[in-house]
Amino acid sequence: xxxxxxxxxxxxxxxxxxxxxxxxxxxxxxxxxxxxxxxxxxxxxxxxxxxxxxxxxxxxxxxxxxxxxxxxxxxxxxxxxxxxxxxxxxxxxxxxxxxxxxxxxxxxxxxxxxxxxxxxxxxxxxxxxxxxxxxxxxxxxxxxxxxxxxxxxxxxxxxxxxxxxxxxxxxxx
Amino acid sequence: xxxxxxxxxxxxxxxxxxxxxxxxxxxxxxxxxxxxxxxxxxxxxxxxxxxxxxxxxxxxxxxxxxxxxxxxxxxxxxxxxxxxxxxxxxxxxxxxxxxxxxxxxxxxxxxxxxxxxxxxxxxxxxxxxxxxxxxxxxxxxxxxxxxxxxxxxxxxxxxxxxxxxxxxxxxxxxxxxxxxxxxxxxxxxxxxxxxxxxxxxxxxxxxxxxxxxxxxxxxxxxxxxxxxxxxxxxxxxxxxxxxxxxxxxxxxxxxxxxxxxxxxxxxxxxxxxxxxxxxxxxxxxxxxxxxxxxxxxxxxxxxxxxxxxxxxxxxxxxxxxxxxxxxxxxxxxxxxxxxxxxxxxxxxxxxxxxxxxxxxxxxxxxxxxxxxxxxxxxxxxxxxxxx
Numbered sequence: 146x147x148x149x150x151x152x153x154x155x156x157x158x159x160x161x162x163x164x165x166x167x168x169x170x171x172x173x174x175x176x177x178x179x180x181x182x183x184x185x186x187x188x189x190x191x192x193x194x195x196x197x198x199x200x201x202x203x204x205x206x207x208x209x210x211x212x213x214x215x216x217x218x219x220x221x222x223x224x225x226x227x228x229x230x231x232x233x234x235x236x237x238x239x240x241x242x243x244x245x246x247x248x249x250x251x252x253x254x255x256x257x258x259x260x261x262x263x264x265x266x267x268x269x270x271x272x273x274x275x276x277x278x279x280x281x282x283x284x285x286x287x288x289x290x291x292x293x294x295x296x297x298x299x300x301x302x303x304x305x306x307x308x309x310x311x312x313x314x315x316x317x318x
Numbered sequence: 319x320x321x322x323x324x325x326x327x328x329x330x331x332x333x334x335x336x337x338x339x340x341x342x343x344x345x346x347x348x349x350x351x352x353x354x355x356x357x358x359x360x361x362x363x364x365x366x367x368x369x370x371x372x373x374x375x376x377x378x379x380x381x382x383x384x385x386x387x388x389x390x391x392x393x394x395x396x397x398x399x400x401x402x403x404x405x406x407x408x409x410x411x412x413x414x415x416x417x418x419x420x421x422x423x424x425x426x427x428x429x430x431x432x433x434x435x436x437x438x439x440x441x442x443x444x445x446x447x448x449x450x451x452x453x454x455x456x457x458x459x460x461x462x463x464x465x466x467x468x469x470x471x472x473x474x475x476x477x478x479x480x481x482x483x484x485x486x487x488x489x490x491x492x493x494x495x496x497x498x499x500x501x502x503x504x505x506x507x508x509x510x511x512x513x514x515x516x517x518x519x520x521x522x523x524x525x526x527x528x529x530x531x532x533x534x535x536x537x538x539x540x541x542x543x544x545x546x547x548x549x550x551x552x553x554x555x556x557x558x559x560x561x562x563x564x565x566x567x568x569x570x571x572x573x574x575x576x577x578x579x580x581x582x583x584x585x586x587x588x589x590x591x592x593x594x595x596x597x598x599x600x601x602x603x604x605x606x607x608x609x610x611x612x613x614x615x616x617x618x619x620x621x622x623x624x625x626x627x628x629x630x631x632x633x634x635x636x637x638x639x640x641x642x643x644x645x646x647x648x649x650x651x652x653x654x655x656x657x658x659x660x661x662x663x664x665x666x667x668x669x670x671x672x673x674x675x676x677x678x679x680x681x682x683x684x685x686x687x688x689x690x691x692x693x694x695x696x697x698x699x700x701x702x703x704x705x
Contacts, residue, residue, distance in 0.1 A: 202495060230401045230426070230529050230601075235628075248400060248424075250529060252475075254448075254491035254498065255400050255426035274527055274601075 197285070198261070198304035201313065205285070206261045206304065208295065213262055216289040217249070217280065220314050225251040228280040231273040233258075233291060238266045240293060242300050247290075249280065258290065262300045268292035354383055355563030357556040360390040361574045365421045365432060368392060370586035371575040372440050372499060373424065379442070381497040386442040387456075387559045389552050389570070394418045394433040394509070396516055399426050399490060403528040403600045405520040405660070411703075413516055414662075422596050425501065427490030428531030431517060435507035435538065437548045439555065441500045448498040450476050450489060452562070457487065457504065460558040464550060465543050477534070478502075484537035506548040507540040521704050526603030597661065598629035609700040611642065613693050618642040620697065622704070626660045636701075643693055647676055651698065662705045669698035 197205040203221035206213045222228070230250040240246050240260040247258045269291050273279055279288040295301070305313060358375075360368050368390045375386060395418060396408045404410060404420045407429040413420060432438065441453040454472040461470050469481045478487035491500040513536070539546040556570045575583050589595055602625070609620040618639050625633035634652040638645075654672050658664045677691060 230527070232401050232601075248426075250399075250401050250426035254493045254500075255424065256493040257495070259495065 196306060198301055198306060199310035199313075200259065200261045200304055202259045204259065204261050206301075208301065211294060212267060212292050213264065213295050214289050214292050215261060216284055217258070218310070219284055222281045222284045222288070225249060225256055225281075226253040227251055228277045231270075231277050231280065231290065233269050233273070234266050236266050236269060240264060240266065242297070249277075260293075261304060262293065263296045264294040265296075266291050266293050355385050355387070355560050357387045357389065357559055357570045358573045359552070359570045360388065361572050362576065363391060363393045363434065364587070365392040365395040365397065365419065366587040366591040367575045367583065368438070369397075369421060369423060369590050370583045371573070371580070372501070373586060374575075374580055374583050375440075375442055376492070376494055376497055376499050381442050382444045385447065385563045386440075387556070387563075388438075388440040388442065388573075389555065390438045390440070391434050391436065391548060392432040392438070394431075394512065395421050396429060396431055397421045397423055398429045399529055399531075400424055400599075401426065401529045401601060402429060402531070403524065403526050403603055404597060405600070405605075405705075406524045406526060406528065406603070407531055408516050408520065409518045410520040410705075411662070416512075416516075418512075418516060419591075420596055421590065422599060423490060423501075425490035425492040425499070426529065428488060428529070429517060430488055430503050431508065431513040432503070433508050433512070435505070435509065435540075435548065437504040437506055437551060437555075439502055439504065443498055443500075445493060445496055445498050448491070448493065448500065450491065450500045453500050454478060454487075454489070454502070456558045456562050457502070457555065459562075460551065460554040461539070461546070463558065464546060464554050468542070475532075476502075478504075480537055480539070480542060483535065485534040486537060486539055504551065505536055505538050506546060506551060507538050510536065510538065521605060521607060523606040524603055525606065526601060528601040528603065593629070593659070593661070597659070600626070600629055602627045602632075605704070607704055609697065609704070611638070611693065611696055611700060613689060613696060616642075620648070620700075622701065624655075624660070629659055629661075631655045631658050631660055636697075638697065643690070643697065647690075647694055648697065650676070651694075651701070655701075660705055662702045665702045665705055666698075669702060673698060 197207050199205050199218060203218045204215055205218055206215050228249050228251045232248045234246050242260060242263045244260050245257045246260045248255045249258060270289050360371055362368055396413060398404050398407050398420060400423060408420060454476060457478060458470045458472060461468055470478055472478050476489035477485050480486045486505045487502045489502040605624045607622050609622055611618045611620055620636060620638040623635045624631055634655045636648040636652045638648045651672050654668050658668050673695060676694060
């Protein structure tokens with residue numbers, strides 16, 4: 146997501162013709178940023194500043210300013226099996242940290258979803274209505290579940306980062 | 319030491335009003351039971367109380383080191399899965415007339431019919447120990463112990479089939495934070511005629527992405543062998559379960575959900591009974607239907623398209639041939655239905671208010687006016703009957 150923003154900045158700068166010598170260092174810096182970002186995003190999903198944070202219920206949240214995107218981890222989607230239905234909340238619904246906000250139904254069972262944060266639902270992934278298997282196929286990208294406001298940013302401190310979550314999963318096996 | 323704990327437990331069970339060992343309740347000491355299995359039998363036949371009891375056990379009992387089997391039976395009810403559409407799954411009109419309620423479980427899966435001839439089993443465990451195949455082996459093992467040679471097998475969908483063909487059990491499950499439950503039905507002597515008549519759509523033309531049921535031919539175990547009654551099966555199941563999951567030789571503990579010891583069950587049962595959960599939790603759907611209109615002398619067809627979200631009419635389009643009715647009134651009826659519950663009593667109230675508003679001035683006087691009003695009334699009846 147940050148990479149796309151960097152690219153946009155670069156093209157916007159190029160569209161301004163004429164001597165803008167003062168901008169050149171910025172452009173080359175942006176280009177440099179783009180290259181390194183590219184290599185970094187290829188190797189892992191969560192090295193950027195808007196890194197994923199995980200709960201012990203295997204949900205992830207990715208913060209972008211005031212909004213958090215929520216989904217379930219790869220570990221969770223594998224454990225669930227094929228998702229056949231996503232029972233998600235309505236836009237505007239207020240969620241409490243650790244409160245149940247919906248359920249994913251798979252061939253295995255109905256699995257409850259627990260909110261990683263306190264906030265309000267701003268968006269719901271409507272693609273999942275027709276295509277619930279997106280949760281299995283792209284749990285960190287197109288299979289996102291909801292977006293919500295973040296009322297208490299301090300709640301993020303209680304969540305695990307990538308490395309801590311990997312450790313946590315290993316401890317479960 | 320084993321004997322002493324048993325005596326203590328039995329004494330406690332006898333003393334406690336609920337029948338549930340006090341230690342298992344919140345604030346209880348948590349007994350050191352050899353083996354970790356426990357069998358409970360609900361004394362309630364109310365489907366909502368029993369569903370609430372399931373949730374209560376799941377939420378309140380420490381299931382990390384203990385497994386529980388709950389046996390329960392209900393008076394006639396249709397139970398739909400968490401993400402299903404009751405209008406699609408069962409004939410709500412016929413159920414209202416017959417006094418059979420619809421309930422919605424928290425677990426997934428399809429629609430089943432409950433009555434006293436159907437035995438419900440709920441296997442509670444930690445998430446780690448969640449194992450549906452193992453649970454169903456307890457069931458098939460019990461049936462084979464009662465009737466050696468009986469052909470009962472669990473499928474990969476976790477149904478149980480009799481003679482490789484008839485479904486006698488369906489399974490559903492819920493995974494929570496740290497615990498899980500797997501429940502299944504067992505058809506012993508259910509009213510199959512009632513089952514067949516109720517498990518049919520309320521109205522045609524429903525389009526929805528709600529989870530669908532897979533209809534299957536069913537049979538009662540008692541038809542196969544009269545000794546396979548719900549009581550005899552329950553007894554054998556308890557034995558089989560305790561043998562498999564280990565126990566201190568504890569017998570089946572009766573449980574009364576309405577007992578005060580189960581804090582919050584009545585409120586939970588009321589929420590499960592409420593329209594907002596049973597009907598309002600239905601995923602968004604649309605209905606495309608034709609209404610057959612008549613006024614004794616002539617007939618016509620109207621087409622209606624409704625969008626229903628959270629059980630309420632979100633959009634309604636009514637098309638009636640202009641020779642039958644002018645465009646105004648049907649459009650006004652459609653507008654009035656917006657926001658109303660997709661339910662006949664609410665629709666009837668809306669229709670009544672509509673007809674009062676339309677009557678007289680709007681429809682005109684004389685024979686024409688009377689015919690118009692009769693046709694409007696008929697249109698309203700047919701709309702209500704759709705739900």
